Amino acid sequence: MLIAFGLVMVYPLLWMIASSIKPDALIFRDPSLLPTKTDFGHYSEGWSALSHPFGVYLLNSAIVVLGALLGNLVSCSMAAYAFARLKFRGRPFFFGMMMLTLMVPVYVLIIPQYVMYSKIEWVNTFLPLIVPKFLATDAFFIFLMVQFFRGLPTELDEAAKIDGAGYWRIYFRILLPISLPALATTAIFTFIWTWNDFLSQLIYLTKPELQTAPVALRNYVDATSGASWGSLFAMSVVTLIPVFIVFLVGQRYLVKGIATTGMK
Amino acid sequence: MLRRPLSRAARKEERTAWVFLLPWFVGMAGVTLGPMIASLYFSMTDYNLLSSPKWVGFENYGKMLDDPRLRQSLSVTFIYVVLSVPLLLAVALALAMVLNRGIKGLAFYRSVYYLPSLLGASVAVGILWRQVFGTDGLVNKFLGLFGVDGPGWISNPDTALYSLVILHVWTFGSSMVIFLAGLRQIPEQYYEAAALDGAGRLHQFRHVTLPLLTPIIFFNLVLQVISSFQSFTQAFVVSGGTGGPSDSTLFYSLYLYDEGFGRLHMGYASAMAWLLVVIVGFLTAINFYFSKRWVFYGDGK
Numbered sequence: 286m287l288i289a290f291g292l293v294m295v296y297p298l299l300w301m302i303a304s305s306i307k308p309d310a311l312i313f314r315d316p317s318l319l320p321t322k323t324d325f326g327h328y329s330e331g332w333s334a335l336s337h338p339f340g341v342y343l344l345n346s347a348i349v350v351l352g353a354l355l356g357n358l359v360s361c362s363m364a365a366y367a368f369a370r371l372k373f374r375g376r377p378f379f380f381g382m383m384m385l386t387l388m389v390p391v392y393v394l395i396i397p398q399y400v401m402y403s404k405i406e407w408v409n410t411f412l413p414l415i416v417p418k419f420l421a422t423d424a425f426f427i428f429l430m431v432q433f434f435r436g437l438p439t440e441l442d443e444a445a446k447i448d449g450a451g452y453w454r455i456y457f458r459i460l461l462p463i464s465l466p467a468l469a470t471t472a473i474f475t476f477i478w479t480w481n482d483f484l485s486q487l488i489y490l491t492k493p494e495l496q497t498a499p500v501a502l503r504n505y506v507d508a509t510s511g512a513s514w515g516s517l518f519a520m521s522v523v524t525l526i527p528v529f530i531v532f533l534v535g536q537r538y539l540v541k542g543i544a545t546t547g548m549k
Numbered sequence: 550m551l552r553r554p555l556s557r558a559a560r561k562e563e564r565t566a567w568v569f570l571l572p573w574f575v576g577m578a579g580v581t582l583g584p585m586i587a588s589l590y591f592s593m594t595d596y597n598l599l600s601s602p603k604w605v606g607f608e609n610y611g612k613m614l615d616d617p618r619l620r621q622s623l624s625v626t627f628i629y630v631v632l633s634v635p636l637l638l639a640v641a642l643a644l645a646m647v648l649n650r651g652i653k654g655l656a657f658y659r660s661v662y663y664l665p666s667l668l669g670a671s672v673a674v675g676i677l678w679r680q681v682f683g684t685d686g687l688v689n690k691f692l693g694l695f696g697v698d699g700p701g702w703i704s705n706p707d708t709a710l711y712s713l714v715i716l717h718v719w720t721f722g723s724s725m726v727i728f729l730a731g732l733r734q735i736p737e738q739y740y741e742a743a744a745l746d747g748a749g750r751l752h753q754f755r756h757v758t759l760p761l762l763t764p765i766i767f768f769n770l771v772l773q774v775i776s777s778f779q780s781f782t783q784a785f786v787v788s789g790g791t792g793g794p795s796d797s798t799l800f801y802s803l804y805l806y807d808e809g810f811g812r813l814h815m816g817y818a819s820a821m822a823w824l825l826v827v828i829v830g831f832l833t834a835i836n837f838y839f840s841k842r843w844v845f846y847g848d849g850k
Binding site for chain 2 (some may be wrong): 298300301342359363372382383389395397399420422427456499505513514520524525539
């Protein structure tokens with residue numbers, strides 16, 4: 286039963302992979318998973334079907350993802366350290382404010398943000414997708430790390446303080462190293478969400494040479510208008526591979542991360 | 550307590566805290582709060598990005614009242630949320646219960662069920678869905694085995710939305726993992742005690758598992774309603790960016806995008822965004838209000 290259900294769940298994905306190496310004529314005639322005839326030509330065809338080689342789009346996606354990842358790790362852990370470990374006036378107020386921003390629908394922000402970024406001529410650069418991440422705008426990850434830091438014994442900090450360590454030293458040398466699980470969870474979720482993200486990349490990157498993989502893939506649908514499903518599937522598979530690898534490597538952290546904070 | 554002047558050490562701690570929070574403050578002011586205020590202002594203007602905003606007061610909000618496409622997009626989105634969220638939660642809970650029985654290969658099944666929820670938001674899966682539910686897609690191939698000649702699910706306005714509902718239910722894995730974690734927390738003794746009292750499986754589920762799980766069901770419900778009300782990518786990809794056929798998959802977010810970035814009605818789109826805030830806030834409030842009737846917190850709160 287469980288196996289059957291699992292198979293139904295992943296069948297479309299497996300079928301997509303199988304179809305990407307089948308000759309076009311066979312894709313719809315033969316719904317089986319093991320292709321009788323294989324044809325890897327779809328991959329080279331899809332790779333060079335748009336105005337730039339598909340590698341360019343993958344590279345753009347990688348730049349955006351790495352920027353977002355670095356930004357989230359640095360800025361969210363800093364904010365979380367202050368919220369979890371340091372005393373300052375107004376802490377409950379600011380913490381509540383941070384939690385409230387979790388509920389703000391992104392659609393309230395995208396229009397004024399777009400106006401702002403177009404005024405400072407950041408449209409068609411990677412900056413609108415990366416700079417906000419360095420400003421701790423993903424409150425979810427601050428929350429995740431605050432939860433993690435709170436679970437660590439404060440004796441650690443106090444012992445270090447007695448040894449003469451300052452706050453920065455405690456943050457860098459004590460909290461961050463033992464918080465690797467929380468940092469890993471943040472890194473993995475940032476990777477997957479940013480890699481899959483579509484709306485903001487669609488809005489800000491309109492020049493073909495700057496487009497990311499999801500946007501390019503979407504344009505490919507229009508370009509082929511259903512003529513070559515094989516190569517469309519081939520490029521779809523290519524864009525899913527990084528997510529799949531991160532999933533395999535980071536499963537442990539993903540499962541723990543959603544179980545403790547309850548996000549997808 | 551009397552407010553004493555801060556000691557030197559406390560002042561130093563406070564200064565350090567501000568430094569650590571500096572990026573967050575800048576982001577809060579510049580990327581979140583500032584734009585929110587600007588959005589409220591834009592929502593009362595006529596603005597096309599090229600010329601400066603023209604104040605129109607509440608005109609945009611008035612216009613929303615008799616905009617048939619807005620009504621259509623609201624009803625599409627409501628149907629989508631009302632159908633997919635309960636279905637998704639039911640599937641997630643059912644599978645979590647089965648997996649929690651301590652079967653062999655738990656980690657493997659968990660991964661298989663979880664994977665779609667990571668891929669589900671991607672453009673690639675949207676493209677796949679177009680195909681799976683297309684006229685000669687996988688679904689119709691399967692129905693063909695039973696001699697049923699299925700329609701083109703995506704191209705038919707009566708069925709297109711349901712293919713998106715199924716896509717959303719397909720991503721039940723993350724909720725399932727949260728349920729699994731919750732089921733683990735239920736002490737074994739409760740079941741033993743129930744069994745001693747002669748409670749069967751069904752009774753145990755009804756009177757032990759379900760009540761103890763209600764906080765987690767509630768949590769999942771709130772999250773799912775908020776996020777699925779804002780779904781965008783899949784409706785965009787599956788409908789080719791139009792919300793078609795005949796606006797049958799015109800999600801609220803898709804219509805908002807079309808008004809704002811397609812037609813450059815930035816003022817109207819901002820007003821729509823604020824209506825979305827009100828709706829999402831209202832749905833969350835309703836959820837919290839009714840939660841008192843069915844959510845059970847063990848500590849009596």
